[in-house]
Amino acid sequence: xxxxxxxxxxxxxxxxxxxxxxxxxxxxxxxxxxxxxxxxxxxxxxxxxxxxxxxxxxxxxxxxxxxxxxxxxxxxxxxxxxxxxxxx
Numbered sequence: 509x510x511x512x513x514x515x516x517x518x519x520x521x522x523x524x525x526x527x528x529x530x531x532x533x534x535x536x537x538x539x540x541x542x543x544x545x546x547x548x549x550x551x552x553x554x555x556x557x558x559x560x561x562x563x564x565x566x567x568x569x570x571x572x573x574x575x576x577x578x579x580x581x582x583x584x585x586x587x588x589x590x591x592x593x594x595x596x
Contacts, residue, residue, distance in 0.1 A: 535569040
């Protein structure tokens with residue numbers, strides 16, 4: 509395996525991680541901003557207020573996006589196996 513092949517595999521792995529993580533990250537960002545705005549408007553400065561809605565939202569998003577995540581990981585694994593078979 510040459511250096512460029514290793515870089516291609518690493519680049520593909522990083523891209524796959526980004527594709528898998530974006531639904532959870534965006535949901536956490538959105539709920540954090542909404543709760544932050546709610547705290548600013550109502551002047552409730554409770555630090556623990558953010559955690560429960562964020563945890564519930566992330567859990568729900570994870571459950572809803574598991575098929576998508578599995579599909580992305582499956583396609584990555586298929587591409588990786590094709591490279592291994594073609595190279596060996």
